[in-house]
Amino acid sequence: MASPTRPSAESARSSDHRADQTLIDREIAVEQAHLDTVYRRLGEKLAEAEFLLDDAIRKSHAGTPGALAERDAQAYQAGRHLQRLTNEFEDFLFGRIDLQQPDRPEEDGFPSQTPLDPADPNIAETLHVGRLGVLDAEYGPLVIDWRAPAAAPFYRATPRQPGRVVRRRVIRSRGRKVLGVEDDLLRPDLEARLSGEPLAVVGDGALMATLGRARSHSMRDIVSSIQQEQDEVIRAQAAGATLVTGGPGTGKTAVALHRAAYLLYHDRRRYAGGILVVSPTPLLVSYTEGVLPALGEEGQVAIRAIGGLLDGEEADRYDTPETARVKGSSRMLPLLRRVARAALDGPDTPAELRVVAQGEVLKLDTHALRDLRRSVLGGNTPVNLLRPRARRMLLDALWTRLLRGRPTPVDRYEREEQQRQREAFDEYVADEDVFLDFLEAWWPALTPRRALAVLADQRRLGGLARGSFSRAELRGLTDSWKHLDRQGRGGVSVADVALLDELNTQLGEPYRPRVREVDPMDLLTGLDEVTTYGDRQRRDQDQRAASAAERRDYAHVIVDEAQDLTPMQWRMVGRRARNATWTIVGDPAQSSWIDPAEAQAAMDETLAGKPRRRFTLTTNYRNPAEIADVASRILAQAAPGTEPPVAVRSTGVEPRFAAVADEDALGGAARAEVARLLAEVEGTVGIVVPMDRREEARSWIAGLGERAVALGSLEAKGLEYDATVVADPSGIAGESEAGLRVLYVALTRATQRLTVLSGPLDLPDSAGVPALLHG
Numbered sequence: 001m002a003s004p005t006r007p008s009a010e011s012a013r014s015s016d017h018r019a020d021q022t023l024i025d026r027e028i029a030v031e032q033a034h035l036d037t038v039y040r041r042l043g044e045k046l047a048e049a050e051f052l053l054d055d056a057i058r059k060s061h062a063g064t065p066g067a068l069a070e071r072d073a074q075a076y077q078a079g080r081h082l083q084r085l086t087n088e089f090e091d092f093l094f095g096r097i098d099l100q101q102p103d104r105p106e107e108d109g110f111p112s113q114t115p116l117d118p119a120d121p122n123i124a125e126t127l128h129v130g131r132l133g134v135l136d137a138e139y140g141p142l143v144i145d146w147r148a149p150a151a152a153p154f155y156r157a158t159p160r161q162p163g164r165v166v167r168r169r170v171i172r173s174r175g176r177k178v179l180g181v182e183d184d185l186l187r188p189d190l191e192a193r194l195s196g197e198p199l200a201v202v203g204d205g206a207l208m209a210t211l212g213r214a215r216s217h218s219m220r221d222i223v224s225s226i227q228q229e230q231d232e233v234i235r236a237q238a239a240g241a242t243l244v245t246g247g248p249g250t251g252k253t254a255v256a257l258h259r260a261a262y263l264l265y266h267d268r269r270r271y272a273g274g275i276l277v278v279s280p281t282p283l284l285v286s287y288t289e290g291v292l293p294a295l296g297e298e299g300q301v302a303i304r305a306i307g308g309l310l311d312g313e314e315a316d317r318y319d320t321p322e323t324a325r326v327k328g329s330s331r332m333l334p335l336l337r338r339v340a341r342a343a344l345d346g347p348d349t350p351a352e353l354r355v356v357a358q359g360e361v362l363k364l365d366t367h368a369l370r371d372l373r374r375s376v377l378g379g380n381t382p383v384n385l386l387r388p389r390a391r392r393m394l395l396d397a398l399w400t401r402l403l404r405g406r407p408t409p410v411d412r413y414e415r416e417e418q419q420r421q422r423e424a425f426d427e428y429v430a431d432e433d434v435f436l437d438f439l440e441a442w443w444p445a446l447t448p449r450r451a452l453a454v455l456a457d458q459r460r461l462g463g464l465a466r467g468s469f470s471r472a473e474l475r476g477l478t479d480s481w482k483h484l485d486r487q488g489r490g491g492v493s494v495a496d497v498a499l500l501d502e503l504n505t506q507l508g509e510p511y512r513p514r515v516r517e518v519d520p521m522d523l524l525t526g527l528d529e530v531t532t533y534g535d536r537q538r539r540d541q542d543q544r545a546a547s548a549a550e551r552r553d554y555a556h557v558i559v560d561e562a563q564d565l566t567p568m569q570w571r572m573v574g575r576r577a578r579n580a581t582w583t584i585v586g587d588p589a590q591s592s593w594i595d596p597a598e599a600q601a602a603m604d605e606t607l608a609g610k611p612r613r614r615f616t617l618t619t620n621y622r623n624p625a626e627i628a629d630v631a632s633r634i635l636a637q638a639a640p641g642t643e644p645p646v647a648v649r650s651t652g653v654e655p656r657f658a659a660v661a662d663e664d665a666l667g668g669a670a671r672a673e674v675a676r677l678l679a680e681v682e683g684t685v686g687i688v689v690p691m692d693r694r695e696e697a698r699s700w701i702a703g704l705g706e707r708a709v710a711l712g713s714l715e716a717k718g719l720e721y722d723a724t725v726v727a728d729p730s731g732i733a734g735e736s737e738a739g740l741r742v743l744y745v746a747l748t749r750a751t752q753r754l755t756v757l758s759g760p761l762d763l764p765d766s767a768g769v770p771a772l773l774h775g
């Protein structure tokens, strides 16, 4: 924690402060006493909340509407409070700082960091930091919320710039029991004293202990060990856009999630408007989902995979790299605009309209209908919103047919009479089944999927594409959609979802006649006042679920793995962020998008005019140095000139290289290697293969248990495992023009062990090292 590069090494600690076991026990006892006080206080708060709840329930017998409303409100508040306290009861006190005497007023919103007298050895103030603030009965702070300005020095102080912090302590506890403490002494030059006694310093620093822990299938929060450079991102101003780059394992995802929690703490009112976290895959969504609840934040933050951003879609297919490239490109835009209008035409489109009115047969033929449609479609109004206009123009055209050969009205009386006839005509015709059926078929309510399905027809796609795609590109597109039925039903790819979202905008919500939603009688009886607390909570939950599903405009948008967003995806995300501030984290060297320059331009367009602040994270907390070294050989080829982040720890275990002479032996060797690693590490083992081998790889590891996972290269984004097997590395590198960058991602997933498993096509040397890694 002490410095961005090698925290524990740089954490100055003096050998005369090394603690023996008695000292450790004594310090644990000190923290245990504080934790006991905190739990006593929490117990009181819980009792208070329970009392309020009981009281509210008692009042429910009072019967008057006023008492009922009061009961309801009280029970609601008490229930929420109770829930919050019990949720966060576990392990919420994790840090402590001992500070020199305070000094000047606040600077930049943070308490002053400069002591009046830097040589004063006395500890003047001790603060405990936790997931939630707790005050004692006199409103003194027992625990400070980690997001409060007063907690910032816990994360910011370094031996070089200690400010007022003399000692920083990380407290490990389970339930109500303190298990250990780890200290960093930031002022070894002082003979610091606390209440007249020398200040004790114990442990080896918390960060290393945390990093060495086994990984599960859920990401853990890093609240007790956030590093200085990370804290600066988390607490950066919200306005405009915060852009964060950094290599693999530098904590970009972790920082982005903690930033969401920080923003909610800092300005809950504003961010209760919703924070959207856009993640590259559903796997990463489920991996990260638990972090925010652990930080005490739920409900306000929606984590969605880029393939599930449009409500109702949950894409799980991947296109071939060539087709994904076409679908992601902004070249799709004009095509989609055209198809949104052309989709009105299909095999069921009626060729003529024929109605009988006032004893006459009125007809509109193909030509008339085509002209009519063209004039309705003039302008940019979304097609579905034009249906009322189409209806009106059809009636106009029929009326004109009816008037043919009739004398023109000459005076006001005749004109008024004709107007009356017209109204009667409209009412009659518009209600006729023939007319209604015609309208339904001629101007159908279009869904994005139905429009997309039009493009599956090679002939129509060719016509609409107007020469802006090559033959091979067009073939790739139609192939990818050929399984869709006419309504567009069938699996769609991750890239398709951005196209569907674009079409959704182009088409607009289908026209629906207005329905009366609220029965005025309900408003009069006031019956909805008499709801129980349970009803209210259920209704709240339903509303929250509905608003999470329907929300289109967020207060803050966080994009994880931003380097992979295609131009069409930037547009999709941008539509949900019209009034939002942004945090964008990514690493260009890990980009699987073939044309990063085009994606960059799309991002610039999305952020147009927003002020930007940039941060770079430089320390790799995931990979041991031995693994990072191997990965950097690929980095040099994938993104020449890019500095790899500095690995913060080493395990002393070199990555293993293994090769099979026969391609058919790869599966067996992979299985054996995964099994070996499962025995070697406590947590998870991931095997990463080229995308088109992922099903095969799943069968290789079948039956090895839940700790083992098989992933296609693109699915490995953002994830990490105790041990990783990267099989068929040249297969991964050869998948697309971005293949080397994808291989770099695969090689940087492991926290402890890495095996690179090669087949004959990888051209391994006698030590099993594939040709690609000979750099």
Ligand SMILES: Nc1ncnc2c1ncn2[C@@H]1O[C@H](COP(=O)(O)OP(=O)(O)OP(=O)(O)O)[C@@H](O)[C@H]1O
Pocket (backbone or CB within 6 Å): 207, 210, 211, 220, 221, 222, 225, 226, 227, 230, 246, 247, 248, 249, 250, 251, 252, 253, 254, 255, 587, 590, 621, 622, 717, 718, 719, 720, 748
């Ligand atoms: N300050 C920290 N304290 C403890 N663990 C940390 C810290 N920062 C990062 N980590 C851990 O390092 C690992 C990598 O973090 P994270 O996944 O956020 O990195 P990333 O930059 O998003 O990586 P990638 O670009 O490969 O997706 C995680 O296990 C995370 O918990």
